[in-house]
Amino acid sequence: MGRMDGKVALVTGAARGTGEAIARLFVHEGAKVMLADIRDDAGRAAAEDIGQDAVYQHLDVRIQEDWDAAVERILAAFGKIDALVNNAAVLVIKSLADTTGDDLLRLFRVNQLGPFLGIRAVMGPMKAAGGGSIVNVASTDGVKGMNGVVAYASTKWGLRGVTKASAMELARHRIRVNAVCPEVGNFEMAAPFIGEGVDPKKAAEMNAETILKAPEGYSFEERILDVARTVLFLASDDCPTATAADFIVDGGMTAGYVQPGIPGDR
Numbered sequence: 655m656g657r658m659d660g661k662v663a664l665v666t667g668a669a670r671g672t673g674e675a676i677a678r679l680f681v682h683e684g685a686k687v688m689l690a691d692i693r694d695d696a697g698r699a700a701a702e703d704i705g706q707d708a709v710y711q712h713l714d715v716r717i718q719e720d721w722d723a724a725v726e727r728i729l730a731a732f733g734k735i736d737a738l739v740n741n742a743a744v745l746v747i748k749s750l751a752d753t754t755g756d757d758l759l760r761l762f763r764v765n766q767l768g769p770f771l772g773i774r775a776v777m778g779p780m781k782a783a784g785g786g787s788i789v790n791v792a793s794t795d796g797v798k799g800m801n802g803v804v805a806y807a808s809t810k811w812g813l814r815g816v817t818k819a820s821a822m823e824l825a826r827h828r829i830r831v832n833a834v835c836p837e838v839g840n841f842e843m844a845a846p847f848i849g850e851g852v853d854p855k856k857a858a859e860m861n862a863e864t865i866l867k868a869p870e871g872y873s874f875e876e877r878i879l880d881v882a883r884t885v886l887f888l889a890s891d892d893c894p895t896a897t898a899a900d901f902i903v904d905g906g907m908t909a910g911y912v913q914p915g916i917p918g919d920r
């Protein structure tokens with residue numbers, strides 16, 4: 655028996671990376687899934703590869719009409735929507751001095767306005783069906799500060815605010831809203847900034863030192879799967895009382911650090 659048997663889910667930013675992994679896992683667990691993205695060729699290919707329980711929908715999360723069309727189609731095709739995963743996001747890596755207001759607004763529209771529009775688009779059908787689960791993919795940059803990500807971090811902190819405030823209003827309708835805050839170390843998102851101050855090798859070394867030592871050979875795909883499994887836990891019926899919470903999947907990175915020279919350091 656799958657943990658998403660009979661459920662219908664919409665996953666944004668699902669043409670590649672974490673979103674695709676979430677969609678694949680949901681279908682594996684018995685769900686019918688709409689993969690949504692703006693990378694239409696990759697999104698269609700991903701849905702086809704996942705199989706007949708996956709459909710692709712062009713959905714730019716910044717655009718209200720796109721949300722309306724996606725929700726209309728999912729209701730027409732499957733009759734309901736049980737889970738929304740707000741996963742689509744974009745990144746800018748620049749120093750504070752180099753970050754412009756336009757950079758910040760561009761990220762805000764995808765990373766924070768997008769999930770806000772998504773929540774508003776699905777809350778009606780979820781209320782009518784007696785409940786649902788919304789999972790917002792934030793980041794460890796939404797629970798701490800770091801150089802180079804002032805715009806991105808603002809939107810991810812903001813997304814946690816959207817999560818908590820929405821959860822307060824939606825709990826009475828049995829709609830849960832949670833945030834997952836991963837540290838994956840995937841630099842596909844960061845690819846446009848490589849060479850412009852971003853050194854993926856150095857950053858990966860920092861990750862390896864700081865976060866929980868993963869099993870030998872633990873790949874990037876396996877890290878993504880950790881995130882997908884956390885999203886599955888929240889989207890399924892495994893935790894009916896978990897709402898308004900942050901689920902940090904970072905190997906302990908944001909919790910603290912080992913201070914050399916103090917007992918317990920080895």
Ligand SMILES: NC(=O)c1ccc[n+]([C@@H]2O[C@H](COP(=O)([O-])OP(=O)(O)OC[C@H]3O[C@@H](n4cnc5c(N)ncnc54)[C@H](O)[C@@H]3O)[C@@H](O)[C@H]2O)c1
Pocket residue numbers: 666667668669670671672673690691692693713714715716740741742743744764791792793794835836837838839840841842843
């Ligand atoms: N990869 C990491 O290291 C990492 C770490 C922490 C948090 N996250 C978060 O995890 C989530 C997924 O990240 P990823 O690494 O898979 O990223 P990714 O860049 O590989 O995938 C993001 C997807 O979102 C889509 N997208 C971008 N703008 C969109 C829009 N306006 N409308 C719809 N879709 C849009 C892209 O086309 C892409 O397919 C994001 O929310 C990201 O912030 C990632």
